[in-house]
Amino acid sequence: MSKKLVARTAKLLSENRRFKNDTGVSIAYEHQPKDPIERKHGILFAIIEIIGPTASSEEIAELIIDTLHGEYYKDLDKDPLESFEYALAKINEKLTEITEQGKIHWLGKLSGIIMVLSDKTVHLTQAGKAEAILYRSGKANVISEDLAGDAINPLRTFINIASGEVSEGDRIGIFSPGVFFHLSKEEIAKYVNDFHPSVAINHLANILEENNGSRRSSALIVEMITPEALSHDTIQDETEEDEVWITDSKKGIEAFTQSATPLALKIVKKSVGVMGLIMTFLAESLIPFVKKQFLKGKTLIKGVTAPKENIFVETKEALSNSRSEVMEFDEREDFTEKAPLEAARPIATENPKRSSLVYSSFKNFASTAKKTKSLIPKDKNLRVIAIGVLALFLITTSALSINKKRTNNHLSDAKKTLIEAQAKYDEADNFIILNENEKALADLKDSKTLTEKVKKANLLVTESDELLAKINGKLDAAMGIIKVSDTLSDLSKVEAKNTTGIVTVGTSLYTIDSENGTVYAVDIENGEASVVLDSPDIEGKVTAITRIDETNSIAILTDKPQVYTFDTKTKDFSKANISGEGWEKGVDIASFSTNLYVVSKDDKDIYKHIKTTGGYGKKVSYLKDASAAQLSDVVSIAIDGSVYVLKANGNVLKFTSGSPKDFSITGLPEALNDPKKIFTALGVKGIFIVNGDKVIRVDEKSVFVNQFTGDGFSNITGITANSSNLYILSGTKVYKVGL
Missing domain, CATH: 3.60.40.10 (PPM-type phosphatase domain)
Incomplete structure (x- = not known):
C-alpha cells in the first residue's frame, strides 16, 4: 500500500x-x-x-x-x-x-x-x-x-x-x-x-x-x-x-553598479554590430571603472580597504565558465509533456517599409548609369552599340528588380495572411476546449478561407497545406462529426440496385427496391443480406416505407398513390384496403401503434388513417389548423407519440395531438441546407435528420448532439434506429453506428 x-x-x-x-x-x-x-x-x-x-x-x-x-x-x-x-x-x-x-x-x-x-x-x-x-x-x-x-x-x-x-x-x-x-x-x-x-x-x-x-x-x-x-x-x-x-x-550607485554589469552582459549576448560593441564597452569597461572609482572613494571616506568583487557580480569570463559547470537538467524523471492545444507557432515575418517600386527602380538605373559612364568607348559606332547593350541590360535588370520586389511584397502579404489564419485557428482551438463550438466553427471557417487564399496564390504552399490539414481536423471536432467507415452489409451482393427506405423488424433490417418492389433483408448480427420477396405485383414507384409496430409488418407508399403491406413473418404482400376515395398522394408515410400517417405536400396536410378490421379508414386531418402549418415544402415525417415534420428549408415542426409545440434546434454547427429524411420512434434515443451526406442527431430537448458521415454517404436513402444502434442506408450499403 x-x-x-x-x-x-x-x-x-x-x-x-x-x-x-x-x-x-x-x-x-x-x-x-x-x-x-x-x-x-x-x-x-x-x-x-x-x-x-x-x-x-x-x-x-x-x-x-x-x-x-x-x-x-x-x-x-x-x-x-x-x-x-x-x-x-x-x-x-x-x-x-x-x-x-x-x-x-x-x-x-x-x-x-x-x-x-x-x-x-x-x-x-x-x-x-x-x-x-x-x-x-x-x-x-x-x-x-x-x-x-x-x-x-x-x-x-x-x-x-x-x-x-x-x-x-x-x-x-x-x-x-x-x-x-x-x-x-x-x-x-x-x-x-x-x-x-x-x-x-x-x-x-x-x-x-x-x-x-x-x-x-x-x-x-x-x-x-x-x-x-x-x-x-x-x-x-x-x-x-x-x-x-x-x-x-542597498541603495544608490553601489546597488546600481552591482546589478548593472550582469544586465549589460545579458544584453550583449543579444546585440550585434555597433550596438554590441557599445554594450560590451559599457559592461566590461565603463561600469567596472565607475564601480572601482566609487569603491576607492568609499575607502578613503571610511578609511578601510575596498571590498573584494562580490561573487554574484558576473563577468563575461565567469558567465562563460559557469555554463560549462551547470548541472545536467536534460531529463524530467517520471514527467510527460501533454499539449491540450496543439503548440502551433505562427510563421515569422517581417514588416518592411514599402517604397515606390518605380522610384526605386529608376534610382537603381541612375546609379548604375553613373557607375558605367566611364566604361563607354569613345568611338562613335562602338559607343552606339555599347549604349544599346547597356540600355537593354539596364531595362532587363530594372524589370527583374521590379518583379522581385513585387514577389517579395506578395510573399510578405502571404505571410501576414497566414499568421492571421494561424491566430484564428489558435482561437478556435481554445473555444473547442471551452465547448463553445459555434465560435470555434466561425474561426475555423475564417482560418480556412485565409489559408486557401494563400495557397491559391501559389505562395507558402507547404505551410498552407500543413495548416489546412490541422484546420480540417479541428473542423470535425467543432462540428461534432463522427466518421463512419464500417459497413454492416452490401446489398449489391444480392444484386440490389434501387434500394430506398430501411426499417427494423425483430433481428432484421428491411429495404425495398423503388422500381419493382423487391424486398431485401439484412441480418442485424452478421450483416448477411438476402432477397425475401422478388418483384411483387406493385403499382407505381416506391416513395417511402415505415414499420407498423403492432403487426411486425411494413407499409409501403407508392406514387400511384397506393399503400401496400408486407408481413415479415408470413411474407404476405398485399394492397392495403381503404375506405372512402382511396389513398392520397404523399411524400412520406409513418406509423404509430397500428395507425398510418401520410403527409401530403399537395394538400399541405397530414392525414391519419385508423386501422380497421378490413383495412384502413378514410383520411382524417391530424392537424387542428393545417393552413397555419404551411406544409407546402414538407419533406419527411416521423412519430414517437408527437409528430415531427421536416421542411425543405431545414425547419422542424413538432405537433402533439395536432397542436404545434415549440421546437427549435439549437447548437447546429451549420444550417440544414439539404434536408432529406427525419426519423424517430418510441424507445429511440433522439431525433435523426438526413442532411446531404450527413446524419444529424438531436436530443429530446432539440439540442444538437453530433453528426455522422462517411466516404460512402453520398446517396443516403434511408435511416432507422433502435435503442442501441443507428442504421444508415446509402446506395446499396448499410452502415451501423452505436448510440
Whole structure:
C-alpha cells in the first residue's frame, strides 16, 4: 500500500514597489483548500512575474490567479487534469479580452509557472522564463523545459502541460526569472537539497537582499513528506519562517553598479554590430571603472580597504565558465509533456517599409548609369552599340528588380495572411476546449478561407497545406462529426440496385427496391443480406416505407398513390384496403401503434388513417389548423407519440395531438441546407435528420448532439434506429453506428 503524502511548503515574496526605472511585479501564490473535497481535487501553486507599469501588472497577475482559483474548483466532478486544462483556457481567454481592451504592455513580458498537486500527481505549465525544478535523490531536473507558450498570442499564453508522479522526499522549486539573475541553479540546488524548505528559503532571501535582488524575485519550494513527518516538524517553532518577504538592502550607485554589469552582459549576448560593441564597452569597461572609482572613494571616506568583487557580480569570463559547470537538467524523471492545444507557432515575418517600386527602380538605373559612364568607348559606332547593350541590360535588370520586389511584397502579404489564419485557428482551438463550438466553427471557417487564399496564390504552399490539414481536423471536432467507415452489409451482393427506405423488424433490417418492389433483408448480427420477396405485383414507384409496430409488418407508399403491406413473418404482400376515395398522394408515410400517417405536400396536410378490421379508414386531418402549418415544402415525417415534420428549408415542426409545440434546434454547427429524411420512434434515443451526406442527431430537448458521415454517404436513402444502434442506408450499403 502506497504511503500517503502531504506537501510542506515555503515561499519567497518580494515587495511590489513602484521604482522609477524598474517596474513590474513578482508574486508567489499557494492555495491549500480547507474543504476536503476541494483539497482532494488539488492544491494550487503559482509564480507570476510581469515587467511593466506596476499597477496594471498587478491587475493582470491578480486576474490570472483569480481565474485559476475560480475555474479550477468550478466542477469538482471533473478529472483534475481536465479542470486544469479548462482553467488555463479560461485564463488565456481573459488575457485575450484585456489585450483587446488595449492593455498590451505585458505581451512578451510575462513569466510564470502554474502548478496543481492532486494526491501524488503534479500538472504544471509555463510562460516565459520562469522555471520549475524537481529535486530528487540529490539530482535536479528542469521539469518545465520547453513548455512555454506563445509570448505574443494571448490565447496561447499557457498552452503546454507536463504531468508526473511525485514520491516521498521529492522537492519541487518554482522560481521567477529574477532569482536566477543573482543565483545559479547549482547554488539553489545546494540549499533546496540540503536544508528544510523554510531554511532554504531564508538563505535564498538573505543572498538576494545582499545583492539587491529583491525586485521581482519570487520562489516556492514544495516538499513531499508523510503526515507523520510533518507532525514532528519542529522548524516552525524556531526562527525560520515559511513565508519570507525581501526588500532592498542597498541603495544608490553601489546597488546600481552591482546589478548593472550582469544586465549589460545579458544584453550583449543579444546585440550585434555597433550596438554590441557599445554594450560590451559599457559592461566590461565603463561600469567596472565607475564601480572601482566609487569603491576607492568609499575607502578613503571610511578609511578601510575596498571590498573584494562580490561573487554574484558576473563577468563575461565567469558567465562563460559557469555554463560549462551547470548541472545536467536534460531529463524530467517520471514527467510527460501533454499539449491540450496543439503548440502551433505562427510563421515569422517581417514588416518592411514599402517604397515606390518605380522610384526605386529608376534610382537603381541612375546609379548604375553613373557607375558605367566611364566604361563607354569613345568611338562613335562602338559607343552606339555599347549604349544599346547597356540600355537593354539596364531595362532587363530594372524589370527583374521590379518583379522581385513585387514577389517579395506578395510573399510578405502571404505571410501576414497566414499568421492571421494561424491566430484564428489558435482561437478556435481554445473555444473547442471551452465547448463553445459555434465560435470555434466561425474561426475555423475564417482560418480556412485565409489559408486557401494563400495557397491559391501559389505562395507558402507547404505551410498552407500543413495548416489546412490541422484546420480540417479541428473542423470535425467543432462540428461534432463522427466518421463512419464500417459497413454492416452490401446489398449489391444480392444484386440490389434501387434500394430506398430501411426499417427494423425483430433481428432484421428491411429495404425495398423503388422500381419493382423487391424486398431485401439484412441480418442485424452478421450483416448477411438476402432477397425475401422478388418483384411483387406493385403499382407505381416506391416513395417511402415505415414499420407498423403492432403487426411486425411494413407499409409501403407508392406514387400511384397506393399503400401496400408486407408481413415479415408470413411474407404476405398485399394492397392495403381503404375506405372512402382511396389513398392520397404523399411524400412520406409513418406509423404509430397500428395507425398510418401520410403527409401530403399537395394538400399541405397530414392525414391519419385508423386501422380497421378490413383495412384502413378514410383520411382524417391530424392537424387542428393545417393552413397555419404551411406544409407546402414538407419533406419527411416521423412519430414517437408527437409528430415531427421536416421542411425543405431545414425547419422542424413538432405537433402533439395536432397542436404545434415549440421546437427549435439549437447548437447546429451549420444550417440544414439539404434536408432529406427525419426519423424517430418510441424507445429511440433522439431525433435523426438526413442532411446531404450527413446524419444529424438531436436530443429530446432539440439540442444538437453530433453528426455522422462517411466516404460512402453520398446517396443516403434511408435511416432507422433502435435503442442501441443507428442504421444508415446509402446506395446499396448499410452502415451501423452505436448510440
